[in-house]
Amino acid sequence: MLQNKEFQLGVCYYPEHWPENMWENDFKRMKEMGFSIVRMAEFAWSIFEPNEGEFSFEFFDRVIDICNKYGLKVVLGTPTATPPAWLTHKYPEVLNASQEGINYQHGQRRHYNYNSSIYKDLSARIVKEMVTHYKDHPAVVGWQIDNELNCETDVFYSEADHRSFRTWVKEKYQTLKELNNAWGTVFWSQTYTDWEQVFLPRKTVSDSPNPHQALDEKRFISDSAISFAGVQQKIIKELAPHQWVTTNGIFGHIDNHQMTSNLLDFIAYDSYPNFGNVITDDTPNPLLDRRWSWNLSVVRSISPTFAVFEQQSGGGGWVNRLLQPAPKPGQMRLWTYQSIAHGADRILYFRWRTATMGTEIYWHGINDYHNQPNRRVKEAEQIGKELKRIGDRLVCSKYRAEVAIVKDYDNEWDGELDKWHGSFEKKSLQAWFKAFQYSHIPADALYIHNTTSLDELLKYKILVYPHPTILPETRAELLKEYVRQGGKIIFGCRSGYKNINGQCYMLPFPGPIGDLCGITIEDYTLIGPKEEAPVIELENQKANGLNDEIKANDFNEIINPYSSDAEVLARFKGSFYSGKPALVKNTYGQGEAYYFGGVFNEELTNQLVDRLEIHSPVDWIKLPKAIEISIREHPENGEKFIFLLNFSNEKQTIEIRKTVHELITNSELSGEVSISSYGVFILKVS
Ligand code: GAL
Numbered sequence: 001m002l003q004n005k006e007f008q009l010g011v012c013y014y015p016e017h018w019p020e021n022m023w024e025n026d027f028k029r030m031k032e033m034g035f036s037i038v039r040m041a042e043f044a045w046s047i048f049e050p051n052e053g054e055f056s057f058e059f060f061d062r063v064i065d066i067c068n069k070y071g072l073k074v075v076l077g078t079p080t081a082t083p084p085a086w087l088t089h090k091y092p093e094v095l096n097a098s099q100e101g102i103n104y105q106h107g108q109r110r111h112y113n114y115n116s117s118i119y120k121d122l123s124a125r126i127v128k129e130m131v132t133h134y135k136d137h138p139a140v141v142g143w144q145i146d147n148e149l150n151c152e153t154d155v156f157y158s159e160a161d162h163r164s165f166r167t168w169v170k171e172k173y174q175t176l177k178e179l180n181n182a183w184g185t186v187f188w189s190q191t192y193t194d195w196e197q198v199f200l201p202r203k204t205v206s207d208s209p210n211p212h213q214a215l216d217e218k219r220f221i222s223d224s225a226i227s228f229a230g231v232q233q234k235i236i237k238e239l240a241p242h243q244w245v246t247t248n249g250i251f252g253h254i255d256n257h258q259m260t261s262n263l264l265d266f267i268a269y270d271s272y273p274n275f276g277n278v279i280t281d282d283t284p285n286p287l288l289d290r291r292w293s294w295n296l297s298v299v300r301s302i303s304p305t306f307a308v309f310e311q312q313s314g315g316g317g318w319v320n321r322l323l324q325p326a327p328k329p330g331q332m333r334l335w336t337y338q339s340i341a342h343g344a345d346r347i348l349y350f351r352w353r354t355a356t357m358g359t360e361i362y363w364h365g366i367n368d369y370h371n372q373p374n375r376r377v378k379e380a381e382q383i384g385k386e387l388k389r390i391g392d393r394l395v396c397s398k399y400r401a402e403v404a405i406v407k408d409y410d411n412e413w414d415g416e417l418d419k420w421h422g423s424f425e426k427k428s429l430q431a432w433f434k435a436f437q438y439s440h441i442p443a444d445a446l447y448i449h450n451t452t453s454l455d456e457l458l459k460y461k462i463l464v465y466p467h468p469t470i471l472p473e474t475r476a477e478l479l480k481e482y483v484r485q486g487g488k489i490i491f492g493c494r495s496g497y498k499n500i501n502g503q504c505y506m507l508p509f510p511g512p513i514g515d516l517c518g519i520t521i522e523d524y525t526l527i528g529p530k531e532e533a534p535v536i537e538l539e540n541q542k543a544n545g546l547n548d549e550i551k552a553n554d555f556n557e558i559i560n561p562y563s564s565d566a567e568v569l570a571r572f573k574g575s576f577y578s579g580k581p582a583l584v585k586n587t588y589g590q591g592e593a594y595y596f597g598g599v600f601n602e603e604l605t606n607q608l609v610d611r612l613e614i615h616s617p618v619d620w621i622k623l624p625k626a627i628e629i630s631i632r633e634h635p636e637n638g639e640k641f642i643f644l645l646n647f648s649n650e651k652q653t654i655e656i657r658k659t660v661h662e663l664i665t666n667s668e669l670s671g672e673v674s675i676s677s678y679g680v681f682i683l684k685v686s
Contacts (some may be wrong), residue, residue: 007391008073008346010037011366011383012310014383016044016065017355022371023115024066026352031070034384038067039309039348041130042077042147043109046084048126055129068139075309075348076130076140078232080123081147082109087122094119099160099203108359111151114221114228115164127232128239135240142244144309145232145263148270149225150251156221157200165200168220182501183212211417215502218413221253226262233263248309255409256302257447266303270310270350271296276322284602287434289335290628290647294433296342297399297445298407304398308339310350311375314364326364330678332379334645337680341630341643345395349380390663390682394641397632403614405432405445406465414470414502420526421469421494424554428492428600440616440629448475449540457482462614464490465631466600468513471496476512483516486587488612491517491595493524493557509557510595517595518563518586523577524597526555534574536582536598538607549573550603552582555596557586569611587605618642622655627675642683649677660685 015023030038040063041048047059067074088095088106095103096113098364104111112119133456134140142554171480173179176192185191190210192198196663200217201209229247236245244265250256260267273292282286287294299306313332316324327335332349339347351365366376415422436443446456446463446589457478465479476496482505483489496511497504505511509521511625527533534556535549552572559581561568568585583596618630626648633640641663645654659670663682675681 005392005395006036007387007395009387009391010035010036010039010072011349012039012222012344012348012351014043014351014355016047016059017357018353020062023063026378027066027070027072030072030352034388035072036142037073037075037346037348039075039077039144041079041081042144043082045079045082045087045126048079048130049084052086052090055126057133064134064137064139064446068137072139073141074139075142075144076134077144077147078123078127078130080126080232081113081143083112083119083122088112091116091118091122093158093160094122094157096153096156096161099155101157101200101202103158104153108152109149110354113156113158113161114224115156115160116158117160120228120231123228124231124235127235131236131239139562140243142246143236143240144268145229145236145245145247148249148251149229149247150221150249151256154221154251154253155217156224157202161224162199164224165217165220166195166198168223168652169198169216170195172216183210183216184501184503185210200423209417211414212502214417215410215414218253218409218416221279222255222409224260224470225254229259230263246307246309246479250299250302253413255428257449260302264303266306267299268307268309268346269296269299269339269344271308271335271339272310272312272316272350273338274312274316274327274331278324283430283434285434285438285625287430287437288647289331290338290645291439292335292669293338293342293437293628293630294429294445295606296339296344297443298447300343300399301445301447303343304344305343305345305396307346307348308344309348311336311339311347313349313351313366313380315362316364317362318359319361320359322363327376328649328678329375329379330676332376333383334647334678336383337643337682338645339626340394341399341645343399343632359415372596375589382472389666393663394632394682397634397639398618399442399444400631400633400640401444402460402617403436403462403464404439404444404460405429405436406446406448406463406468408448408470409474410470410500410502411468414498418502420555421467424492424494424599425467427554429520431600431602432464432466433606434602435609436614437628438625439606439609439614440618440623440627441609441614441619442630448478450474451602452478454478454481454485457487458485460487462488462490462612466490466492467494468496469494469651470498470500470502471510471512472500473512474681476516479513480516480588483591486590488592489516489594490608490612491593493555493597495595500581514594515563516588517584517593518561518566519581519584519595520560520562520586521557521597522560522580524555525575526556527553532574534572534578536570536604537573538570538583539568550607551601552598553601554599556582557595558582559595561586570596620657622657624654626650626652627654638686640685642681642685644675644681644683646675646677646679651676651679656683 221432273289315326
C-alpha cells in the first residue's frame, strides 16, 4: 500500500477548458497558494484518443510539463466515465439502458455499462496507453480510476448486464433449484425452468420486483463495478507499481470496502457538505453540513486515512439541478478541516475555476469566470499557508473513537426496497449520530463483513447496530462473543428476522440474537398513518428530572424478557400493549445487550447516552452544541490532535480547564476562549 508522508493540498484542473496561454499563470498561482497536487484528465478521452486507435499525448504532455516546472504533482484520472462520441456511435452496446431497455445516449456522462466486453477492451486499451506514456513522468504520482463509479445512476439494464447477471447467478447458485429457493420463486409462480428466463429485475406491475432477486441485483452491480475497476487497476499496478491507485466516490450499490481492500491503495472521497444545507431534514436541530461528518466516518471505515479529491469550494449547481447557495465566508476552510479531522491526508478542491461552458457552469470553483481575486481565492490562500506549516504533523495520525455505529451492505441494499426496515435504518442512524455529535462523543462507522474479526469489534466499548434485519447465524455469533467479552451492544426493532437471501426465519424474533438479548418478541405492529404512536415510559427518568415519556414512532415490538438477567428499562404506554416491555437490558457474559422494540429518535438516544454513561473522552473541555470534537492520534508516539470545529455562524465560547497549545494560531489557550463563526482549533496534546 502506497501512503503519503506529507500532507498534500491541491485542486482539480481541466486544461481542456481553458486557452493554453492561461495554464502557466494558473499553475504558478496554485504553487503560490501552497498547493502541491493537481488532478486532471478524468474526462479527456476524446483528447487522448480523438479517433478509434489514434492516440495523442501532446496536449497533456505540455500541461504536465508545466506542472513539473512548478513542482506540482499530478494525479491522472482514467477517462472511462466519458466515452467519446465515436465510441458510443460505433458500439451502441456499450451504453447503459433504463429499466425499460432504452439506451442512455451521448450528451451527459456515465452513460456506459460495466459489462460490455467491447467497452472493457476499449477502456483497458486507453488506460494501457496512458499508463505506458506517463509511468515515468516525474510529476505523475498516482491514478484515479474512472470518475465516481455509480454516480448519476447506480442501476444498469443493458443487454450485456442482463447476460452477465445470468452468468453471475449461475456461478452463485449452480442449479436452477438453488436459484429458485434463494429467490423464493414458488411464490406467485415465478419459478424458472431455464437460465434464459433469468434477467435483472425488469419493469414489473406497481414497480414491485421479487425482493430477493432485487437484493442480488445490488450485489451483482457491486461485483460488476469492482470487476470493471479491477481491469484498470491491474494494468496500472503492472506497468507502474510505484504510482498509487485510487478511485473517488462514494456511491450506492458498491461494496467500497471490498473494492478498496482488493484494488486500491486508499479511497478518495468527494466531499460536498453544502448538500447538507439544502436537503430536507425535519428533525429538531438538524446537523446540516455537519452531517457530512457521518459520511466522512464511513469513508474512514474504508481507509483509516484517505484522500478527498473534490472538496467543495463554491456554490453548487448544474444548469438544471443540484442547486445550492454559495458557502459563507469561512465555510470552505471549516469543511477542509472537517475532512482532515476525520482522517483526510490529501485534499484537492473542486475546482480551480468555474467552467464557462457545459452542464456545470454554476458549479463554482475557487476562481470565478473573470479570474480576478475573490474571497474564495483568499480563503484558499489562508488554508494553503496554514497547512503548509502544520499539515505534515497530522499525516498518518488516526481518528480515535470508543463507540461505533454498525452497518452492513446486505441490510443497506435490502432496505432500499423493503420499507419495513430501510427507512427505520436512516432515522435511527441519524438519531444516534446526532446524539453522539451533540454530546461531543467521537463515533466511528463500522461495516460488518464476513471477514470482520472480533478484535475489530473489541476496539469499541459500545456498538449501536440499529436494525440488523438480515442477520446470519455467523454474524450473530460474532456479536455474542463481543458481548461475552465485555462489549455493550444496542439493537432496535426489526432485528434478526431475515436470512442472507432476505427471506424470513421461521423463528421467534429477534432470531439468532434472541438469547443474546434474553428476549423474544411477543407481538409487533407498524404504527399506521392515522394512529397516535404510543409513548415509552423510562424507569427512573422522572426521579432524575428528565422527560419520562418518549414517543415510539413508526414500529413497535412488544418484548417478552425471558432471561433472569434481563431487566426492563421502559414500557409502552398507549395502544393494546400498554404496560408491556419496550426496552430491555440483558447481562450476557461480561457485557450487556440492549434491545429497544422501536425506531430510535433523538430524545431516546440522548437519554441512552446518559444512561449508558457514554462521555466525551476529553473531560477538560466544555463545549457548546455547535462545536464538533474529533481526535486524531499518532499510533507510534501517542501525540494527539483535538479538532474543534464551529459549524455555527456565530462565535462560540468554550472552556478549557488546562493550558494547551493551539496549532493553527501557534498559541497557548486556557480558560474561557472564543472561537469565531465557522472557526477551527487544533489542540495538541502529547
Ligand atoms: C462530482 C463529480 C465532478 C463534478 C462535481 C460537481 O460528482 O465528480 O466531476 O461533477 O461532482 O457536480
